[in-house]
Amino acid sequence: xxxxxxxxxxxxxxxxxxxxxxxxxxxxxxxxxxxxxxxxxxxxxxxxxxxxxxxxxxxxxxxxxxxxxxxxxxxxxxxxxxxxxxxxxxxxxxxxxxxxxxxxxxxxxxxxxxxxxxxxxxxxxxxxxxxxxxxxxxxxxxxxxxxxxx
Amino acid sequence: xxxxxxxxxxxxxxxxxxxxxxxxxxxxxxxxxxxxxxxxxxxxxxxxxxxxxxxxxxxxxxxxxxxxxxxxxxxxxxxxxxxxxxxxxxxxxxxxxxxxxxxxxxxxxxxxxxxxxxxxxxxxxxxxxxxxxxxxxxxxxxxxxxxxxxxxxxxxxxxx
Numbered sequence: 257x258x259x260x261x262x263x264x265x266x267x268x269x270x271x272x273x274x275x276x277x278x279x280x281x282x283x284x285x286x287x288x289x290x291x292x293x294x295x296x297x298x299x300x301x302x303x304x305x306x307x308x309x310x311x312x313x314x315x316x317x318x319x320x321x322x323x324x325x326x327x328x329x330x331x332x333x334x335x336x337x338x339x340x341x342x343x344x345x346x347x348x349x350x351x352x353x354x355x356x357x358x359x360x361x362x363x364x365x366x367x368x369x370x371x372x373x374x375x376x377x378x379x380x381x382x383x384x385x386x387x388x389x390x391x392x393x394x395x396x397x398x399x400x401x402x403x404x405x406x
Numbered sequence: 407x408x409x410x411x412x413x414x415x416x417x418x419x420x421x422x423x424x425x426x427x428x429x430x431x432x433x434x435x436x437x438x439x440x441x442x443x444x445x446x447x448x449x450x451x452x453x454x455x456x457x458x459x460x461x462x463x464x465x466x467x468x469x470x471x472x473x474x475x476x477x478x479x480x481x482x483x484x485x486x487x488x489x490x491x492x493x494x495x496x497x498x499x500x501x502x503x504x505x506x507x508x509x510x511x512x513x514x515x516x517x518x519x520x521x522x523x524x525x526x527x528x529x530x531x532x533x534x535x536x537x538x539x540x541x542x543x544x545x546x547x548x549x550x551x552x553x554x555x556x557x558x559x560x561x562x563x564x565x566x
Contacts, residue, residue, distance in 0.1 A: 269470075271462040277445050277452075279428055281460075293427055300462075301425050310557050311463040314448075320455040321416075322407045327505065327517075353555035356476065357409035358547070360505065360512070363476070364556070380413045384537065390508045392517075398494025398502035 257306040261290065264299055268308070271300070316367075323349075323369040327392040328378055329360040330385070337361075343384045349377045360390065407457065411439070415447055416456075420561055423460060445467045463557070473550065476544045477535060480507070480545040486516060492538055493518050495521035498531050513545055525550070 260268070267289065275281045281291040282300070297397045303309045318325050337355075344350055344364060353364035368374050378389040408416065414437055423429045434444040451457045466474050483487055486504050493516065494502035501519040520537060522528040532548055539546075 260469075268462060268464060272464060273459065273461060273520075275423070275460040276447055277430075277460075278443065279430065279445075281429065282425075282427060283565045297427070303462075304425070306468065306481045307465055309462045309553075310465050311422055312425070312461070314419050314451075314460045315458040315463075316416060316420070317458050318457055329512075341555055342520050348561040350556055351561070352557040354549050354551040355553040355555055356549040358549045360549075362555070363549070363551075367561075390512065392505040392508070394503045394505055396490060396504040399505070 257308070258404075260303075263289065264296060264308075267296065267299055268303065269296050271309075271312070276394065280336065312330065318367040318369065319368060320367065323367065324371040324374050325394070326366045326374045326378070326395070328364055328366060328381075328382075329390045330362045330387050331359050332385075333385060336385075340385050344381055347377055347381065349373065408451075412447060412456070414452060415444065415451075425466065435472070466521055467554075470523050473522045475520045475522075475527045475528045475532065476549045476551070477520055477532050478547050479516040479535070479539060479543050480513045481516045481539060482542045482544070483515070485542045489539055489542060490516055493535055496531075496534070496538075497532075498522075499535075508519045514547065 257265070265341075267379060270285060270288070276284050277405040278284055282291065282296050286293045286296040289296070300309070300312065306383070330340070330344075340346060341353075344362065345353060349366045349368050351365045353362065355361060356363050366374050366377050378391055382389050417435055418433050424432050426432055430444050430448070431441045439446070448457065457563040490502060490504055493499060498520055500520045500521060501517070503517045504515055505517055507513055507515050520528050520531045521530060528548070536543065536546065
């Protein structure tokens with residue numbers, strides 16, 4: 257991976273905030289930094305290829321579309337981990353998934369187009385794996401401070 | 407709710423926005439609609455909260471944030487609103503939620519994500535949270551993430 261320079265870092269901080277809805281949005285942001293549109297696109301393309309940025313685009317809120325989100329966790333025996341992972345990740349409703357240091361070692365978020373699909377998907381994963389899917393829907397959200405200082 | 411055109415737009419963008427000089431014109435062209443119509447639709451989706459923002463999702467690990475801890479706390483129910491707001495406002499907490507307990511296995515009802523460049527840094531931040539919660543907290547734990555297993559965001563299912 258190419259080490260990030262100062263411009264990359266400043267750009268990454270800026271690009272965690274909203275891109276303008278204009279015909280040339282990258283040129284508009286480039287102008288804020290005094291760089292060319294092509295330079296910005298080259299940097300963004302490189303950071304995406306290097307996986308510094310995992311995704312660039314709209315962040316959708318499934319709940320605002322009439323759907324729902326739910327954090328789920330499973331206690332997966334080590335020997336079965338990869339097999340279970342394949343089954344869980346095969347569901348397109350699994351938006352992200354992390355391995356964590358706990359008896360509950362697999363934590364994933366379901367994002368679905370209807371509230372009912374949360375239960376249906378979690379139940380399907382339980383049937384396919386034979387492992388309980390603990391469900392932790394949010395009751396209250398205190399803050400989303402999504403920015404990471406690069 | 408979203409209509410059929412919104413749905414086609416979301417499907418076209420869920421993999422990401424093209425990294426080309428005129429990305430919305432390219433997407434509009436693929437969808438067979440005018441760029442101005444696409445921009446209007448996207449503005450309306452933002453107003454309704456369906457699109458939260460158009461932005462980069464950074465990889466914490468690649469940015470040197472190698473210690474990523476989900477701190478979890480068993481907080482007295484009558485104080486969780488007040489204390490949760492306090493914890494959520496801390497500059498180093500990126501996500502903070504009240505969630506249901508799953509007794510007896512899981513006594514924790516407050517979740518706060520903390521990121522740092524070392525486990526010591528994360529532990530220090532965890533200590534700051536513990537100090538704020540004080541005696542209203544009956545137990546806590548921290549779960550470090552050791553691997554990203556998937557990170558794609560929302561995917562609509564193909565219809566029809």
